Amino acid sequence: MSIVVGILFAIGTYLILSKTLLRIILGTSIIGHGVNLLILTMGGLKKGGPPIIGLNTQYFTDPLPQALILTAIVINFATTALLLVLSYRAYAVVGTDNVEQLRGLEDE
Amino acid sequence: MSWFYPIMSTPFLSALLVPLLYKRFNSRIHTGWFILLVPLTIFCHLLSYVRMIAFRKTFNLTLPWIPSYGINLTVNIDGLSFIFGLIIAGMGFLVVLYSIYYMSRHKEALDNFYIYLLLFMGSMLGLVFVDNILVLYLFWELTSISSFLLIAFWFERQNSRAAAGKSLLITIFGGLSMLAGFLLLHIITDTYSIGAMMSQAEMIRSHSLFIPAMILILIGAFTKSAQFPFSIWLPAAMEAPTPVSAYLHSATMVKAGIYLVARFTIIFGGTSEWFWLVSGAGLITLLYGSISAVKQTDLKTLLAYSTISQLGLIMTLLGLGSAALYFDSIQEGAIYAIATFAAIFHMLNHSTFKGCLFMVVGIIDYELGTRDIKRLGGLFHLMPISFLLTLAGSLAMAGFPPFNGFLSKELFFAALLNAAQMPIFNMPYWGTILAFLAWFASVLTFVYCLTILLKTFMGRARGHKLKKKPREASMGMLISPFILAALVIGIFFYHQVFSQYLLIPAGEAVLPTLSGSMHIEVKAWHGFSTELLMTLGVIAAGILLYITMSQWLRIYNYYPMGLTLNSLYELFMEKLEGGSLAITKGFMTGSVRHYLLYILTFIILVMGAAMLLLKGISFDSSQDAVVSFYELALLLGMIATAVTVLLAGARLTAVIAVGALGFLVVFFFVLFRAPDLALTQLVVETVTTVLFLLCFYHLPQLRKESIPIGSKAVNAVVSVGVGMIMAVVALSANGLRSFAPISSYYENAYVLAGAKNIVNAILVDFRGFDTMLEILVLTLAGLGVYTLIKLRWAGGKEDEAA
Numbered sequence A: 001m002s003i004v005v006g007i008l009f010a011i012g013t014y015l016i017l018s019k020t021l022l023r024i025i026l027g028t029s030i031i032g033h034g035v036n037l038l039i040l041t042m043g044g045l046k047k048g049g050p051p052i053i054g055l056n057t058q059y060f061t062d063p064l065p066q067a068l069i070l071t072a073i074v075i076n077f078a079t080t081a082l083l084l085v086l087s088y089r090a091y092a093v094v095g096t097d098n099v100e101q102l103r104g105l106e107d108e
Numbered sequence B: 001m002s003w004f005y006p007i008m009s010t011p012f013l014s015a016l017l018v019p020l021l022y023k024r025f026n027s028r029i030h031t032g033w034f035i036l037l038v039p040l041t042i043f044c045h046l047l048s049y050v051r052m053i054a055f056r057k058t059f060n061l062t063l064p065w066i067p068s069y070g071i072n073l074t075v076n077i078d079g080l081s082f083i084f085g086l087i088i089a090g091m092g093f094l095v096v097l098y099s100i101y102y103m104s105r106h107k108e109a110l111d112n113f114y115i116y117l118l119l120f121m122g123s124m125l126g127l128v129f130v131d132n133i134l135v136l137y138l139f140w141e142l143t144s145i146s147s148f149l150l151i152a153f154w155f156e157r158q159n160s161r162a163a164a165g166k167s168l169l170i171t172i173f174g175g176l177s178m179l180a181g182f183l184l185l186h187i188i189t190d191t192y193s194i195g196a197m198m199s200q201a202e203m204i205r206s207h208s209l210f211i212p213a214m215i216l217i218l219i220g221a222f223t224k225s226a227q228f229p230f231s232i233w234l235p236a237a238m239e240a241p242t243p244v245s246a247y248l249h250s251a252t253m254v255k256a257g258i259y260l261v262a263r264f265t266i267i268f269g270g271t272s273e274w275f276w277l278v279s280g281a282g283l284i285t286l287l288y289g290s291i292s293a294v295k296q297t298d299l300k301t302l303l304a305y306s307t308i309s310q311l312g313l314i315m316t317l318l319g320l321g322s323a324a325l326y327f328d329s330i331q332e333g334a335i336y337a338i339a340t341f342a343a344i345f346h347m348l349n350h351s352t353f354k355g356c357l358f359m360v361v362g363i364i365d366y367e368l369g370t371r372d373i374k375r376l377g378g379l380f381h382l383m384p385i386s387f388l389l390t391l392a393g394s395l396a397m398a399g400f401p402p403f404n405g406f407l408s409k410e411l412f413f414a415a416l417l418n419a420a421q422m423p424i425f426n427m428p429y430w431g432t433i434l435a436f437l438a439w440f441a442s443v444l445t446f447v448y449c450l451t452i453l454l455k456t457f458m459g460r461a462r463g464h465k466l467k468k469k470p471r472e473a474s475m476g477m478l479i480s481p482f483i484l485a486a487l488v489i490g491i492f493f494y495h496q497v498f499s500q501y502l503l504i505p506a507g508e509a510v511l512p513t514l515s516g517s518m519h520i521e522v523k524a525w526h527g528f529s530t531e532l533l534m535t536l537g538v539i540a541a542g543i544l545l546y547i548t549m550s551q552w553l554r555i556y557n558y559y560p561m562g563l564t565l566n567s568l569y570e571l572f573m574e575k576l577e578g579g580s581l582a583i584t585k586g587f588m589t590g591s592v593r594h595y596l597l598y599i600l601t602f603i604i605l606v607m608g609a610a611m612l613l614l615k616g617i618s619f620d621s622s623q624d625a626v627v628s629f630y631e632l633a634l635l636l637g638m639i640a641t642a643v644t645v646l647l648a649g650a651r652l653t654a655v656i657a658v659g660a661l662g663f664l665v666v667f668f669f670v671l672f673r674a675p676d677l678a679l680t681q682l683v684v685e686t687v688t689t690v691l692f693l694l695c696f697y698h699l700p701q702l703r704k705e706s707i708p709i710g711s712k713a714v715n716a717v718v719s720v721g722v723g724m725i726m727a728v729v730a731l732s733a734n735g736l737r738s739f740a741p742i743s744s745y746y747e748n749a750y751v752l753a754g755a756k757n758i759v760n761a762i763l764v765d766f767r768g769f770d771t772m773l774e775i776l777v778l779t780l781a782g783l784g785v786y787t788l789i790k791l792r793w794a795g796g797k798e799d800e801a802a
Helices: A002-016 A021-042 A063-094 B004-008 B010-025 B037-047 B050-054 B079-102 B110-129 B133-151 B158-189 B194-199 B201-206 B210-224 B233-239 B242-251 B253-268 B272-294 B299-326 B330-368 B384-398 B404-420 B427-457 B475-493 B495-510 B530-547 B549-558 B565-587 B592-613 B629-647 B651-671 B675-696 B709-735 B742-753 B758-766 B768-794
Strands: B059-061 B064-066 B075-077
Touching (some): A002 A021, A021 B629, A021 B651, A063 B742, A063 B768, B004 B010, B004 B059, B010 B110, B050 B495, B075 B079, B079 B110, B079 B242, B079 B253, B079 B330, B079 B475, B079 B495, B110 B133, B110 B242, B133 B158, B133 B210, B133 B242, B158 B233, B194 B201, B194 B253, B201 B210, B210 B272, B233 B242, B233 B299, B242 B253, B242 B330, B253 B272, B253 B299, B253 B330, B272 B299, B272 B427, B299 B404, B330 B384, B330 B404, B330 B475, B384 B427, B404 B427, B404 B475, B404 B530, B427 B530, B592 B709, B629 B651, B651 B675, B742 B758
């Protein structure tokens, strides 16, 4: 599990370091998944009942990481959506999706 | 007594009032008339202490400021701080009076000028009276800053700005080094009080940090007092208005270093290091100053170099005088203490005659519009009073009777001769050379004093070269230099009064061990002694050199321009600026990728190092659950999708692969009993994918990126590094549990929040505010998305909108 987290992070980072905006967005998305899984892993992957009272289970899985991840998922969605539209806008206005060519525009 | 603090704070308080006064009254009354009251009050208040100071009484007052750090506004009024206080207030009065006539109230920004001047006056007074070294440092830097502001008073001139910057850089550098020295002293003695340090002088001298502390503090003193090689800021500072030059850059601020050295003599003195550093630096400065002064043609610059050389002279004397502390017996010590006495005497004299000279030069500049001696001459008939004042000032500086400079010069020679016979500190070898060098510098001093006097006032009148028609200055302008010139002569005739009430108490404050045994014989005439012969020699050689000046002045041309201190300083600044620009440009490339690389590399290094050093890595797999078939399949699937994204050539593939990855994560959440997560992720992932597909219609095709193989490799290495670090973190987090999970608290969700779904309870109840802000983020993002899409139509492409 941890290794998968590592791989997700590695791939996400690599994508972020590339020049194309789309790749960068995909990279952040993948890193987001990595983070979620990392939190889940850190909470301990012990198996128990879902954290819902009244299901007659012996013990629950840890609810706290789940709550954190839930927040993270939503935020991740928000940022991804914003980035995506932003890059789309940038492309529409500037005509490139290459980060290296985007730079220096503030001088204009 | 209790009036001391209120009165000493008047400069700061009245500085606050200046803008009001200026606004209200400037059209009718010169603001300076109000300001005049401040130094006058302080001066009169200080005079009330004279009797007590003369009886060697000292005062200690304390006003708590930051008592928890032991920083209090303790003041120490003794002979030394007293004479400095008098000079600051007295010169302050005369300079303000002079400035009323010098600074036009119609043309200059007088409010700024007087605020800076008052700020300086207040901090300079604070500097000499406080006992706490940190407060002293505070005032020290305040004087640097106010000096900076005053030099740059005519800030529209390029030269003024450069000079101000130079002086600020040099004096602040010295101030910081002095602060470091002070902190070392604090480490040694565990106190911030100078008084308390003095009682531990023996211990300080044997401490291993003694030498570093001494050198650091001396750098502070030398930069402030323009000692060689830090002297270059002082001639440049002559860009300031002349009242400022007379006040800060000859009478008071440059004496702050002298004060510091005098004050710390009791702590550091009596050692050969202190003796040689102080008197050596002083002597070199004395020579350098007078050698440079002779060739100047601008009167103010000439005076600046002469100030440097006179400061060097005072510094030398302080160094020589510190030897008195070496001796246990008071009789022996008292012989050398004459140097300390002479230092204070000459400091007082210098303030009077140099102040007078500066003011006269200011008058010449004001009346004639130039101060270049090549264009001046023959002013004797036109400005007779100015001539007399210059006569007093320059002959006093040259050491000519009947002016006060003669007395202190004689004492200087006496101190040198005494020191030459000193049995310690290698003086038997060096003493004669020292005496000769000092004598030679005095000859040059004599030469440039003649230059000031004769080149300006004698010779042919060159009225046709001047912009204005020369005439004598107004009475008001002449008052201040006249008072100073009167003092120059007055001190000569009434020197006993001055020594009894001011100089000997000050000398004893510098060398308290010799209390009561300082019987200095100051005589205008003490027979044909060696000192007198030296003075006569100075006069003879000086006149000779002055007459033959045009012949030997060419020697200066042989000195390479590139090696002057100024050009070295400029070269250094240029290289410094260029170097830092190059370094900054080296890493601030403007490329997001580079910045990301820095951040990520930093993460890898810090996290990796922290985990290695703190032994945070642990692979404890005993608690892990057994990996089931489903899980394994899911994991492999996730890896496969992620790799697909990486390798995807078409954007569609990449987007779909990311979507697939998201759905695999959903399955994961199901497996690990997180139904809420699974549901949310399912919805979010679907929306995200749809959004991707919507947008990508507008985005260009993924191109094969043309990244050079090198940076590709760097990217790969960094990514793998980040991945490994995160994997290790994930693994170690499992293995290291330092305390029990806090989740059990939330298992009472039903009781606490009335909810059966614990995760929901956490989100909407226990951490309700988090969720609220999360919704806010979502809203903002939604607004952003909406705006960005809408903007397309309102933006640059008008035709699309139609």
